[in-house]
Amino acid sequence: MQRNWDLFLAPYEQAVSEMKVKLKNIRKEYRENNLHAPVEFVTGRVKPVDSILAKCQTRNIHPDRIQEEMYDIAGLRIMCQFVEDIYEVVKLLQDRKDFNIIYEMDYIAHKKDSGYRSYHVVLEYPVQLISGEKIIYVEIQIRTLSMNFWATIEHSLNYKYQGEFPEEIHTRLQKTAEAAYFLDEEMSKIRDEIQEAQYEFNYRNLFDMEK
Numbered sequence: 404m405q406r407n408w409d410l411f412l413a414p415y416e417q418a419v420s421e422m423k424v425k426l427k428n429i430r431k432e433y434r435e436n437n438l439h440a441p442v443e444f445v446t447g448r449v450k451p452v453d454s455i456l457a458k459c460q461t462r463n464i465h466p467d468r469i470q471e472e473m474y475d476i477a478g479l480r481i482m483c484q485f486v487e488d489i490y491e492v493v494k495l496l497q498d499r500k501d502f503n504i505i506y507e508m509d510y511i512a513h514k515k516d517s518g519y520r521s522y523h524v525v526l527e528y529p530v531q532l533i534s535g536e537k538i539i540y541v542e543i544q545i546r547t548l549s550m551n552f553w554a555t556i557e558h559s560l561n562y563k564y565q566g567e568f569p570e571e572i573h574t575r576l577q578k579t580a581e582a583a584y585f586l587d588e589e590m591s592k593i594r595d596e597i598q599e600a601q602y603e604f605n606y607r608n609l610f611d612m613e614k
């Protein structure tokens with residue numbers, strides 16, 4: 404039987420929209436309290452149908468089991484300035500009562516062979532529909548701006564090579580992943596200085612606007 408994809412994906416669309424608001428509100432609340440926000444920006448998407456079907460093939464998921472076995476149909480990304488912010492965001496998510504974390508993977512402490520680093524969290528998220536409550540999976544990837552830069556480039560190259568990178572490119576990507584992480588480590592070392600400068604900069608801008 405032909406699946407009605409719009410109907411199937413509607414709760415995922417709703418979950419992504421709701422989660423975006425919630426995550427952006429975390430940033431807003433920090434800023435209103437003149438605190439460094441561990442969330443720099445948030446993006447979200449619902450996986451396109453062709454990607455869902457392709458993943459069914461590669462992961463051997465039966466199309467009738469997509470809802471139960473595919474965790475990243477609803478996906479959000481939280482970008483952070485510092486590695487320390489990632490763990491602060493994870494703690495915030497763990498403490499929330501409006502969803503339930505069922506899976507966490509720290510690809511920062513355990514980077515992938517590709518060089519990929521990010522913190523992955525999968526939630527059971529309750530969506531309120533006219534038919535009642537539906538629990539769906541939502542994946543959140545939390546990463547620094549530097550990790551995001553690397554992952555975005557690697558992802559587009561992956562598309563070109565379909566995961567079969569020539570050895571030279573594979574090695575270069577691993578090297579660039581280390582360079583990106585070196586940047587994160589160096590930034591962490593001068594984090595206090597940076598945050599102080601950002602605070603002064605924001606404060607001055609606010610003062611100028613009021614003139």
Ligand code: 0O2
Binds near residue numbers: 458
């Ligand atoms: P798209 O286009 O990003 O939506 P898990 O812990 O289960 O979340 P796992 O088992 O690696 O992680 O799952 P999967 O499905 O391989 O990866 C989930 C998502 O993590 C991917 O989504 C990517 O967004 C990201 N990711 C994982 N590994 C890599 C990597 O080596 N490079 C990059 N650039 N991203 C990665 P999709 O399905 O690729 O699609």
